[in-house]
Amino acid sequence: MDAIFISIHEAGKALGIGRSKCYELISEGRLETAYLGRRRLVKVESVKALAEEIQSC
Numbered sequence: 001m002d003a004i005f006i007s008i009h010e011a012g013k014a015l016g017i018g019r020s021k022c023y024e025l026i027s028e029g030r031l032e033t034a035y036l037g038r039r040r041l042v043k044v045e046s047v048k049a050l051a052e053e054i055q056s057c
Contacts, residue, residue: 005034005041014047015054025050 012022025031032046
């Protein structure tokens with residue numbers, strides 16, 4: 001079973017960006033997140049969608 005959510009660190013690594021840029025994309029609504037307790041996780045589908053968007057530019 002594939003992961004539905006990943007950490008912000010993992011999302012940054014997958015996209016080749018830093019943590020600060022991840023938070024910027026989250027605040028812009030370009031990366032979807034959810035909380036698991038106090039931990040903020042990024043939805044894998046939104047990472048894939050953003051990666052496709054970046055590749056198409």
